[in-house]
Amino acid sequence: MKLLCAPETHVFDPGDGAVHVVLYGQPGDPARGSAGQAAKQDILRAKLEAAPRAWDLLSIALSVVTADFAGLRDDSPDGWTREFELEIAVADPAFWETQAFQLEATLGFLTTDRWRLRFIGGGVQPAPPREPIRPDEDSVVLLSGGLDSLIGASDLVAAGKKPLAISQTVRGDAEKQAEFARLIGGGLRHLQLNHNAQVPGTEESSQRARSFIFIAFGVLAATTLARYRSGEIVPLYICENGLIALNPPLTGARIGSLSTRTAHPEYLHRIQEILDAAGLRVSVENPYHHLTKGEMMQRCADAALLATEAARSTSCGRFQRFNYKHCGRCIPCQVRRAAFLASGIPDSTAYVYERLGKDDEEHAGFEDVRSVAMALAEIDRDGFDTWLGSALSFPHVGDVAPLKALVQRGLSELKTLHEAYGVR
Known part of the structure; x- marks a missing residue:
């Protein structure tokens, strides 16, 4: 899929075969996409002055997220991996061309798609406010x-x-x-x-x-x-x-x-x-890359705030799909529920599927629950290292030993959750 992402002042060629995306403006045509107008207005309304390349990075990110919406995974050859070609208007195209390969690799790692990026001039660079506010936060x-x-x-x-x-x-x-x-x-x-x-x-x-x-x-x-x-x-x-x-x-x-x-x-x-x-x-x-969610809750410095607000927070990967309620059975929901158990803080979250271990037609097809159960069973049978395999074999993850220990503790929290609900 090809996309050309540029401000509304750009002269879009209707015959170039690309999806046209207007950055920081209205599409002006039902065949076009758009992104970023409200964000730009909110930033300028707050009288904030950002670095020029930060605006360019935002233009790139807006283009990427729009492509993510536009490319249907079901239409890809394997039903998941998509191929994108993006032409993006930035203020400093020469510099960003030097970063194209790194951006493509980073996005590929994040989305498991194939990305090709090219940069053109004419990107948005808002004039600084007359009296910019420079927040004193650290x-x-x-x-x-x-x-x-x-x-x-x-x-x-x-x-x-x-x-x-x-x-x-x-x-x-x-x-x-x-x-x-x-x-x-x-x-x-x-x-x-x-x-x-x-x-x-x-x-x-x-x-x-x-x-x-x-x-x-x-x-x-x-x-x-x-x-x-x-x-x-x-x-x-x-x-x-x-x-x-x-x-x-x-x-x-x-x-x-x-x-x-x-x-x-x-x-x-x-x-x-x-x-x-x-x-x-x-x-x-990320200050918590060596902690489980349960450990984060246990160590939270503001225990009073956590006790009153934790259940109001959102963890569910299907929150909107279930009318803004936690499904209770996706991986993030299971990790959340296990963390509450580990912390000892009562969980008053209203889960759509509360009973993880229930075996009936209504509760059938819990792929994520089954996946956790399968992982726990494989670890019991073959050992943790065999199950983990090469999952941590990335060049920049750092010392693997504490990460392995973290995963073991996180799975232990999930195991306690499954035992509490009788998941088989």
Whole structure:
């Protein structure tokens, strides 16, 4: 699939065979897509001045997330892997051409698709505000409305940090994000941004590129801080428990593999290399890459906040599909439920499928529950190392020993959950 992504001032050729995507504007034609207009307006309305290459990175991320919506996996030869050719308007095409291969490899790792990127001039670079606001926060934290980001932001405040909270607005979570920001540490400065990606025709639902746009929002916000403007490095915190971040395949067929690679150490390392090459002084960090979700809950510095708000957080991979309720049986839901058990905090979440071990027609076909059960059985039979195989064989994951121990502890939490519900 070919896409040409550029501002509305670009002269689009209707005969070039590409899907045309208007960046930071309205499509103006039902055959075109669009993305980013509201985010740009919100950033400028807040009188924030971002680094030029941070705007370029956002343009790239908006193009990628729009392509992710436009390319239907069912139409691909294997029913999953897609091929994209993107032509993207940026302000500094010569530099970004030097990063094309790294971006393509990083996106391939994230989405398991094949990407080819080419850059042209004419990208959006908003004029700086007359009187820019340069926030005095010392860092940025991504606040999704999920349990891990709630814990992460509250832990940062308890440690004496002053983070700027950035949220990617998601239907069903926007109000929750704002409420969490208000409650954490007496209130965080909070900016909610929405990519508003729209494409003509049917949209793909898998959305494997969503973390790329979230990180781009965070990077752009980090470059607006006074600390960044003074020449310092700004930490960008992506708070995700280590088990979900690593995404180890549960079975040989990868049935019910854990979530996506949104915070995988290999992915974050590659992102960091791109930021460093761009001269963007932002350090991407996941403070919880060696902790399970249960351990995050146990160690949360604000136990009172966690006790009252944890059940309100969102973990489910099918939250919208189940009318903004937790299904209770997807991998993220199982990890969440296991974490509550491990922490001893009562779980008042209303799960659509509460009884994981129930064996009847209504509860049949729990692929993710079966996948966890199969993984636990294989470990009992063949041993942990045989089951894990080469799942951690990436060049930039760091010391493998603590990661293996993390996965073992995370699976132990899941085993306790399955035993509690009599899963066979």
